[in-house]
Amino acid sequence: MTDLAITRESPGYDRAALRPRILHIGFGAFGRAHPMWFLDRGLDAAGGDWGVIASRLNSGTGALDALDAAEGRYHVAAADGEAATVREIGCVVGTCHPRRDGPDALTNLIASEGLDVILLTVTEKGYCQSGGRLDTDRDDIRADLQAPKTPGTAIGLLVEGLRRRRAAGGAPMTVLSCDNMPGNGEMLSRVVGDFARQTDPELGTWIAENVAFPSSMVDRITPAMDEDGAALLREAVGHDDPSGIVTEPFLQWVIEESFAGPRPPFAEGGAELVADVRPFEEMKLRMLNGAHTFLAHAGRLAGHETVAEAVGDPVLADAARRLMLDEQAPTLDMPGDVDLAAYADALIARFGNTRLRHRLDQIAQDTSQKMPQRLFVPALENAEAGRDWTVTAHAIASWVAALRELPAVSDPRQEELRAAAQEPDPVRAVLGLPRLVDEVETLAGPVGKAHERIVEVGMIAALKEAR
Numbered sequence: 324m325t326d327l328a329i330t331r332e333s334p335g336y337d338r339a340a341l342r343p344r345i346l347h348i349g350f351g352a353f354g355r356a357h358p359m360w361f362l363d364r365g366l367d368a369a370g371g372d373w374g375v376i377a378s379r380l381n382s383g384t385g386a387l388d389a390l391d392a393a394e395g396r397y398h399v400a401a402a403d404g405e406a407a408t409v410r411e412i413g414c415v416v417g418t419c420h421p422r423r424d425g426p427d428a429l430t431n432l433i434a435s436e437g438l439d440v441i442l443l444t445v446t447e448k449g450y451c452q453s454g455g456r457l458d459t460d461r462d463d464i465r466a467d468l469q470a471p472k473t474p475g476t477a478i479g480l481l482v483e484g485l486r487r488r489r490a491a492g493g494a495p496m497t498v499l500s501c502d503n504m505p506g507n508g509e510m511l512s513r514v515v516g517d518f519a520r521q522t523d524p525e526l527g528t529w530i531a532e533n534v535a536f537p538s539s540m541v542d543r544i545t546p547a548m549d550e551d552g553a554a555l556l557r558e559a560v561g562h563d564d565p566s567g568i569v570t571e572p573f574l575q576w577v578i579e580e581s582f583a584g585p586r587p588p589f590a591e592g593g594a595e596l597v598a599d600v601r602p603f604e605e606m607k608l609r610m611l612n613g614a615h616t617f618l619a620h621a622g623r624l625a626g627h628e629t630v631a632e633a634v635g636d637p638v639l640a641d642a643a644r645r646l647m648l649d650e651q652a653p654t655l656d657m658p659g660d661v662d663l664a665a666y667a668d669a670l671i672a673r674f675g676n677t678r679l680r681h682r683l684d685q686i687a688q689d690t691s692q693k694m695p696q697r698l699f700v701p702a703l704e705n706a707e708a709g710r711d712w713t714v715t716a717h718a719i720a721s722w723v724a725a726l727r728e729l730p731a732v733s734d735p736r737q738e739e740l741r742a743a744a745q746e747p748d749p750v751r752a753v754l755g756l757p758r759l760v761d762e763v764e765t766l767a768g769p770v771g772k773a774h775e776r777i778v779e780v781g782m783i784a785a786l787k788e789a790r
Contacts, residue, residue, distance in 0.1 A: 327678075328406040329559050334413035336366040341374030341416050345587060346432055348477055349445040350377035350387075355412070356399050356545040356570040358442055358501055358589070363412045365592030373587045374416035378429055380445075380477060387418035389565040397566035398556055401574075402678045408572065409559040426473050433484025434491050439584050441498045443511070445477045447692035448735050450502070453758050455510050457517035464518075471522045482518045485534060486526050495533040495583035501541045501576075503612055505604045505696050508538035508579060535583035540603040542611065543574040544630075544673060546681040571676055573669075577603040602657050609651040610663070611670055613697040614643045617718035618674070619686035620725040624782040630681045634674040642786045644671055646714040653710055654701045688733045690722055691740060691759065699760045706765050713773075713789050719766065720773035721782060723753050750774050 345362075347354055359375065366373060377390060390397065395415035401408045419428050432438060443449075451457060451464050457478070458464060467479030474480045481498065488496070498515075500507035515536070520527035545568065552569035560567075576594040590596050597603070615630070621642070622633030634640045647667040657663065698718055705712040726744035731737055739756060746752035750771040754763045776785040 327402060327555070330406070330408045331559065332408060332410040334363060334367065334411060336370055336413075338413050340370075340372050341414065342372050342437060343376050343416055343432070343435075344373050344437060344585075345375045345440045345442060346378060346419075346429075346438060347375050347442040347444070348378050348380065348429075348480070349443060349449065350379060350418075351383070351444060352547060352568050353541075353543070353545045354442070354444040354501070355397065355566065356568045357541055357543045357574060357576065358444075359412050359414060360399055360410065360543075360574065361576055361589050361592035361594050362587055363410065363414050363592065365588030365590070365594075366414060367592075369588040369591040371588055373414065375414050376417045376419050376432060377415050378419040380421065380429075380475075380480065384420045384423045386566065387420050387423070390415060391418050393564075393566060397568075398560050398564050399567070400552070400555055400559060400569045401572045402555065402569055403572055403676050404678055407555065407559065407569075407678075409556070411560075429480055430472075430474075430484040430487055433481070434487035434493055436491075436493065439494075439496055440582075440587055441481070441496065442501055443477065443498065444501045446502060446689060447504055448689055449477045450504070450510060450514055451476055451478045452510060452514050455506075455513060457514045457521075459521075468518070468521055478514055478518050481515055482522065482526070482530075485515075485519070485530055486523065489526060489529050489533075495535070497535045497537065497582045497584060497586075499537055499539060499578070501539060503541065503608060503693075505608055506538055506601065507604075508536040508581075508600075512536035533583065535581050537579035537581040538600040538604065539579065540575070540577040540600050540607050542576070542607055543570055544676075544679060544681060545570045546679050547685055549680055551680065569679065571673060571679060573673055575607075602655065602661075605655055606657060606661070606663070606666070608696050609654065609701050610647045610667060612693065613651055613701065613718070614647055614670065614674075615686050616690060616693055616697050617646055617714070617721065618643060619683045619690070620721040621718065621782050621786070622683045623687065623729055624721055624724055624777065628682060628684075629679075630674045630683065630686070631677045631679070633683065634671055636783070638783050638786050640671060641790075642714050642717070643674070644668075646718065650705060650710070650712050650715050651701055653708075654704045684730075684732050687725070689735065690732075691734050691736045694719070694722065695760065699766070703762055703765055712769070714786075716766075716769040716773040717777070717786060717789055719754075719770045720750065720777055723749050723770070723774055724777050724782075726753065
């Protein structure tokens with residue numbers, strides 16, 4: 324039996340009125356816990372017929388089958404150490420998977436009348452980009468360009484679906500990225516445009532004129548589901564929920580107000596609509612995600628398994644806060660009413676949520692895709708400005724040390740990264756890999772010194788020396 328005080332919520336809107344108006348590509352844990360929560364509460368507040376088709380591209384057919392078996396209903400538990408709000412989500416009206424439903428199912432859905440918005444949660448690597456443009460060196464992109472009508476990537480899928488929409492005389496639509504990348508909408512627009520122009524220049528022009536790609540900043544820590552979470556949901560709702568998810572109470576969604584057509588009731592559900600998302604993106608990516616990446620590697624080197632354990636170590640907690648306020652905050656240009664010290668304190672408190680058991684090896688996945696925007700760019704900005712970036716150097720060095728010393732975690736460049744980390748000068752070897760960081764020499768010296776101390780005295784002792 325849980326010792327949490329549980330509050331239960333159910334949809335107050337008419338589910339029978341919903342129709343497929345949103346396609347969510349990449350419907351995983353975060354998609355279930357974040358945008359669907361906003362939409363579901365928005366439907367409670369404003370009503371409407373904004374139903375969602377949940378989709379996956381590669382794995383996940385079983386998860387979608389389970390969602391269908393539950394008639395699209397599942398539960399999200401927003402929990403901390405004392406209480407949990409458990410909401411039944413009811414806005415999903417169907418699912419779609421190309422391996423289950425056929426290769427044309429998703430592209431035809433994008434072209435269908437009535438679909439107005441596509442949500443994307445496919446992680447950084449799903450954007451198939453390098454330097455903010457389409458990465459045509461990728462095998463999967465090459466395959467899609469050679470056979471664009473049977474795409475295997477999210478980018479190829481979007482372009483083929485939009486081609487069919489144009490051919491059908493379809494209305495303008497909005498494609499909204501919900502992934503942790505600066506300028507995610509602008510990047511997605513460029514990558515989709517690059518792909519489209521390589522297949523049909525006129526299609527590229529049509530997309531530029533008829534499809535909006537707003538940027539957005541998303542925030543809600545959502546670990547992979549574990550048995551403790553499953554037990555919490557089982558007690559709260561009275562049965563197993565294979566689609567359920569446990570997350571933290573905090574959530575934030577800042578969306579650029581730039582829709583090509585009708586807008587779902589995200590704002591009515593608590594999202595913020597703004598003219599410029601960039602300051603909020605940078606704040607979150609550098610302070611929250613940058614600290615997360617630091618803790619993922621430094622925490623594992625110190626013998627911890629979860630974020631809560633890591634920030635329970637006073638040395639790591641102090642270093643994370645110094646990283647945020649002394650090194651990341653000076654690189655930000657925020658509106659005057661944003662209190663970065665309060666934000667940092669709130670982040671440390673959120674990291675300490677023991678209910679979530681957010682595993683460090685989960686956060687460490689795909690670090691090569693995350694390092695540039697979270698740590699490399701702020702380090703280079705501080706170096707150019709003559710500001711201290713000692714903790715950042717230790718954060719980058721901890722990644723190199725983890726590549727060298729700890730078991731492998733999933734990363735699209737894992738083999739070359741781990742091979743480079745075994746070189747006599749592992750820092751220069753890793754940072755010198757193609758398409759990782761441009762100004763290797765600026766970073767290599769301080770990061771190399773930090774790496775030497777981590778190897779010689781250990782992670783915690785090295786951070787103590789760096790105070």
